[in-house]
Amino acid sequence: MITSWDVIGLVYWLGIAYQAPRVLKRWSLITSCDPIQLCDACRDERREVIHEADQYEVWGVFGAALMVVLGAARSCYKPFIRASRRAFGKESLPTCSKGSCLAYTGGKAAA
Template sequence: MITSWDIIMLVHAMGITYRVPRVLDRWSLITSCDPVNLCDACRDERRKVMHEAAQFEVYGAFGSALMVMLEAMAWFIKPLIPASRKAFRKERLPTCSKGTCLAHTGQAAT
């Protein structure tokens, strides 16, 4: 018998499955680009990813997979972050400039 908890877990697993390739593509673009060619928001995200990668390095090969899974598991929280920052009167997080940023154009570093 399928319960409501089973349906919630299925939706959450589908969200994770959908987000994992996107997280990997985004991190690949950010980490392969020269930080000088990135906008401020992508440079901050790159710094965060590199810092977290150093922390998860102690887990070996399992660490990078765990890092990606943890990032993908928070897919339902991402839309709530701007609203919660506004509610607590914190300034907005920087967003990608998209025009000149290599991480947005999708061009890998050469």
């Protein structure tokens, strides 16, 4: 018998499976660019991703997969984090400037 928690869990894990390729693409873009050519928000995200990768490196391949799953799970909570920061009167977290940032445009770094 399928319960409501089974359906919620299925939807949650399908959402994570849907977000995982997007997270990998984003991380690939921000880690392959020169930090000087990134906006402040993407530079902070790059530093966080690299620091987190160093922590999960001990676990080998399982650590990399776990990092992707946790990153995809976190992306589901971003709208709630923004709303809660706004509700408590805190400043919003920085977002990508999108205009000149190579991580947004996906352009190749200048040689």
